[in-house]
Amino acid sequence: MxxxxxxxxxxxxxxxxxxxxxxxxxxxxxxxxxxxxxxxxxxxxxxxxxxxxxxxxxxxxxxxxxxxxxxxxxxxxxxSAVTIHENIQKNDSELVMAQKVFDSNIKTLTDTKKLLNEEDLNAAVKIISASRRLYFFGVGGSEIVATDAYHKFLRSPIPVGHSTDYHIQLMEASLLTEADCAIVISHSGKSKETIHIANAAKKSGAKVIVVTSQANSPLAKLGDVVFISISEEIEFRSEALASRIAQLSIIDSLYVILMFHNRESAQETITKVREVILGLKENKTD
CATH class of the missing domain: 1.10.10.10 (Winged helix-like DNA-binding domain superfamily/Winged helix DNA-binding domain)
Known part of the structure; x- marks a missing residue:
């Protein structure tokens, strides 16, 4: 559609x-x-x-x-429904302000959901499933999304990697191979650092999955599969922050689909992670 x-x-x-x-x-x-x-x-x-x-x-x-x-x-x-509660007014109560933030977030998710298509989801999950290693890359605010994705995919049967340091990310991207996959996240798709990372990953032969808000951005043009997040900018909160919610949901979707496609091996990994975390909780004395 x-x-x-x-x-x-x-x-x-x-x-x-x-x-x-x-x-x-x-x-x-x-x-x-x-x-x-x-x-x-x-x-x-x-x-x-x-x-x-x-x-x-x-x-x-x-x-x-x-x-x-x-x-x-x-x-x-x-x-006709494009403009909903986006602008917080001076006389709004604290509750109304909070509700408008929620409304904006809901709209961000709804709009991004409309852009999802089965072909891209299937292609991305196939790439990830066939990968020897999966690395997450993001700079600035997008690094938060990359870290969250790394934390999540640690529970998957695919070996994953991520660093918070840009230079290390760049080195990691250059060391990827044709058997690996890079998921690169950037709201604008124009960050020079992120584009350098994506270019390094492409040069190494790795598959590149891009998550961005700009369909025609330089970063989007480097992706084997591209997911677009849509967001609204409201006063005191940048569009990039709003897009983070949509990007997290795209990553969540890829994770859930991957785990369902690899149920047996995924369950083994989840069990190992739960056992070691549970051990920490049981040994906690304070």
Whole structure:
């Protein structure tokens, strides 16, 4: 199933030119009007040529304006609900502020869920299952997601690795082989450090799975499989922090699918981990 248009636009937004961003903003803010207007009327409203709007629809992957408009009409109900409780107001109570944060997180998960497809999930899990080693890479805020993934996949039957230090991550990536897999996480997909890591992993022959919020980012173009997380930015909290929740859920999904596909060996690993942790708890005296 095709991704909702507003999610396509958001995942590609940072790569648009200023004129394309103006068109994108207009579509996101006026989906119903766009779906019921002619290309000439829209172009006149935006002060651009018909051909500019036409080319924008081609950039989104449509054959032209008619194809774009038909898809938009089908998705109009979804698009009308793009803006929900995102902005915290000065007079909001503490409870309302918290509820709006929860609402934003829920929307982040819902939007990201819509972008998932079975082909990518199957491909990623097959790569991971066939890997001799699995390494997680992330810098800055994305390192938190990579660490969480490492902690989780330690319970899987696949040997895993992760370092919090960028230079060590870069060295680890360079030492991977064709039998290994790298999962590289970056919200923007434009971090030079993360791109260096992904390039090193690709050069070593390893398969690369990318988790990012930008579908057309340099990092996404390096991935054998790419997962897109969608998030909304609200005041006092960056979009990158919101995307972390979606990225964690993507990693959780890969972990659960992997464990179900390898139930017997996965159960052995889980049992070993539980036994050693339980031993620590039983020996605790304070």
């Amino acid at each position: 095709a991704s909702p248009i507003h999610l396509q636009i958001k995942s590609m937004y940072t790569d648009f030119s200023p004129k394309e961003q103006a068109i994108a903003d207009y579509i996101l803010e006026n989906p119903s009007k766009v779906s019921h207007s002619s290309i000439s009327d829209l172009a006149a409203e935006l002060g651009i040529a018909d051909s500019t709007f036409f080319q924008f629809t081609k950039t989104l992957g449509f054959s032209g304006f008619k194809d774009f408009k038909l898809a938009l009409l089908k998705q109009e109900n979804d698009l």
